[in-house]
């Protein structure tokens with residue numbers, strides 16, 4: 001048998017395409033978008049390597065154009081969830097025993113396919129399904145996902161390299177095997193890359209997966225299934241079902257072979273799932289690993305030494321890109337009174353300059369929010385702000401659902417530091433600002449720390465290093481990703497491992513070795529070369 005210690009290619013961040021006017025990439029993406037927009041596809045589930053169609057077909061519409069149909073998906077039942085579990089468990093032995101270098105090769109190939117021939121399709125499907133503009137689709141579906149694949153391969157080998165010391169006469173080894181059973185990947189609508197990574201990260205470590213995507217992401221999820229197939233992920237390793245969440249949960253959380261939950265979504269749903277697992281804990285063969293990245297109420301704090309235009313730009317990009325539907329989106333800001341008029345003028349100028357509409361028109365910075373439910377919820381918060389005496393809307397405030405779910409980027413200023421919209425996750429293009437007196441800096445930081453139940457992302461803008469250092473310490477529990485003089489969004493795999501604590505999740509840092517460690521079981525092996533033959537220790541003499 002030939003042997004070697006293989007080194008994997010050094011991971012790198014996929015370069016972001018500019019899509020500037022006149023570039024071939026822009027034309028190619030526009031052509032793919034048009035083609036997909038004008039097709040109607042019928043999207044099956046994918047179980048045990050088979051496409052599964054049902055009589056329960058549900059229409060798919062772009063959020064920015066909801067009278068237009070781009071496809072249907074085949075909704076399943078609890079029986080399909082059971083089939084997906086059976087297929088996963090059947091595939092498990094071969095997959096778990098495949099060499100790590102073959103698993104690595106599959107996901108490195110997925111990265112290259114994604115960066116090359118799949119790029120336009122994955123981007124265009126994300127623009128259509130989730131109403132992302134070209135740039136937002138590119139940094140998510142193409143670049144972040146390719147980064148997840150490549151960096152996770154590197155982190156996997158870092159984990160395998162991690163070995164204990166050995167004393168004279170013995171050899172200690174640590175080996176890492178996949179979890180016993182299957183992993184349930186339950187994924188949100190807002191990031192195509194997250195949906196793929198919640199399946200791919202456990203699979204890379206040798207696990208088999210049952211995946212339930214969000215109903216509003218199925219269209220782009222299917223391009224990911226095609227990508228996994230093209231990259232050579234074997235049948236049964238990643239199975240996708242389109243079943244209502246509670247129905248899926250009913251089968252999965254009662255199954256003795258549930259080995260892990262890999263979840264990203266809202267805090268309320270995560271708490272519910274954790275409870276379900278807790279109630280059923282005695283039914284499982286092992287203690288299921290629970291990894292959940294959930295909601296946020298992400299802050300921007302300005303010190304009075306900071307530059308007003310830099311803060312305003314951090315706010316408008318941080319709060320409104322992808323319509324504020326990022327878990328990391330800036331949704332509350334604290335501005336010193338001495339700088340407020342200046343910041344306000346820049347924020348209003350920038351927000352008034354945004355163009356809103358379909359992602360097909362590349363000049364649109366803002367597109368639609370995901371669905372009717374979100375539209376109504378966000379509009380409800382805006383209406384609430386309009387009706388209150390302690391809040392004022394200084395930009396936006398309108399919404400229009402005649403063609404798509406469009407909501408104007410809205411900036412609320414409140415005199416109440418516990419105003420509803422500064423405490424609760426809205427998950428839309430709504431930013432609430434509280435103006436503080438400059439001499440209350442320290443109390444204001446305590447307020448920032450205690451205002452929400454979340455601790456996902458946050459930013460401090462300051463040109464005064466003492467103030468920056470003070471805020472970094474004062475807010476150490478308030479954000480898992482903390483930014484100094486930058487917006488709180490846009491974490492890059494391999495550079496800013498992502499995740500938060502408190503109500504925001506288990507902080508297992510997607511895109512890092514910390515996440516991958518959750519998907520393996522370790523066995524310690526101690527081997528003694530010359531075993532003892534006499535039970536007596538010297539002290540007995």
Ligand code: NAD
Nearest residue numbers: 187188189213214245246249265266269293294295296327
């Ligand atoms: P969601 O919680 O509504 O849905 C997530 C998934 O759970 C979906 O697949 C959904 O169908 C499923 N689900 C919902 N209720 C269920 C139930 N009772 N049983 C089983 N499954 C159920 O979240 P969403 O609206 O898709 O995504 C937005 C949320 O995700 C926001 O709260 C956002 O902050 C969070 N998010 C967090 C991160 C992070 O890294 N922290 C990243 C992206 C999104």
